[in-house]
Amino acid sequence: MKASRLTRIFFITAIGLLLGIGTVQPIQAEEIVIGTASRAGVYFQAGQAICRLLNAETTQHGVVCKVLPTDGSIYNLQQIRAGKLRFGVVQSDWQYRAANGTGKFKSAGPDTDLRALFSVHGESFTVVARRDAGIQSFDDLKGKRVNIGNPGSGQRATLEVLMDAKGWDKNIFSLANELSASEQSLALCHNRVQAMVYTVGHPNASVLQAVNLCDAIIVPVGGPAVDRLLADNPYYAHTQVPGGVYKGNPQPVATFGVKATVVTSAKRLRADTAYLLVKTVFENLDDFKKQHPAFAGLEAASMVTEGLSAPLHEGALRYYREKGWL
Numbered sequence: 001m002k003a004s005r006l007t008r009i010f011f012i013t014a015i016g017l018l019l020g021i022g023t024v025q026p027i028q029a030e031e032i033v034i035g036t037a038s039r040a041g042v043y044f045q046a047g048q049a050i051c052r053l054l055n056a057e058t059t060q061h062g063v064v065c066k067v068l069p070t071d072g073s074i075y076n077l078q079q080i081r082a083g084k085l086r087f088g089v090v091q092s093d094w095q096y097r098a099a100n101g102t103g104k105f106k107s108a109g110p111d112t113d114l115r116a117l118f119s120v121h122g123e124s125f126t127v128v129a130r131r132d133a134g135i136q137s138f139d140d141l142k143g144k145r146v147n148i149g150n151p152g153s154g155q156r157a158t159l160e161v162l163m164d165a166k167g168w169d170k171n172i173f174s175l176a177n178e179l180s181a182s183e184q185s186l187a188l189c190h191n192r193v194q195a196m197v198y199t200v201g202h203p204n205a206s207v208l209q210a211v212n213l214c215d216a217i218i219v220p221v222g223g224p225a226v227d228r229l230l231a232d233n234p235y236y237a238h239t240q241v242p243g244g245v246y247k248g249n250p251q252p253v254a255t256f257g258v259k260a261t262v263v264t265s266a267k268r269l270r271a272d273t274a275y276l277l278v279k280t281v282f283e284n285l286d287d288f289k290k291q292h293p294a295f296a297g298l299e300a301a302s303m304v305t306e307g308l309s310a311p312l313h314e315g316a317l318r319y320y321r322e323k324g325w326l
């Protein structure tokens, strides 16, 4: 027993020496992990587009980029603050609140280390309903079975802001489910819920599944509470879910929205790495725009200004100044 273990150790050591393990240490690549959201959304696509470019361009810099599916904006901001995640894609409304210590982030206080890199596509607060549910407006959600989104997601948090503005709590719905974006369309099509809420760019896999599988409709969101939110908060704007993107939904549908933004922490990211990341994205912007239809209209000038309330990371700032964009 003892002898065979010794033989095993001998062979493992010998193979290790032959392979050079323990003699030459490989150079440690710097790992960039981008926290996104559900695989059914557009953040995951944005993360993949960034990583694809970085991994293609930067092997010589020793950077390895990976995409992490997560619960969404709130989770990403909390993990970045806790030093457990270096990059995240987050909604601009929650970037603002995390940076300023308001709303959900009031008890945590301002995250003074939070840094913005750039914004990406626009996201609309999107209500999708079963055609047979009699839901024509946001107010029609009263008394209905609704998927309010998983805790940690931007859609859940922004829905709660709107519900607060309307003086609603969860009891306004006959059922409030907490399914993630990747589960909600099937729940809708199986009639476990009659509507789902998603702050997201268009088109996305979740809404496509709902319209293609069970002919779901997109419902307008507006009225005095929304107008008040927009008047009080610069990070909200009137938006539309474009018509014709989804089967059976030919007309644009009015709602409000935010920007998807890429953030990091001043503590956890060297200026050179931030510089490299933004330079790679902007020097390959045409390529980036082709990675998903939601990115088609992106323009550098607005990506470096719109939706960013945390200070820019110093490495990003250096690149934008060099380009004369700021």
Ligand code: GLU
Binding pocket: 036, 037, 038, 040, 041, 042, 043, 044, 071, 072, 073, 074, 090, 091, 123, 152, 153, 154, 155, 199, 200, 201
């Ligand atoms: N806006 C959503 C969130 O923050 C994610 C949308 C997406 O994955 O594209 O949680």
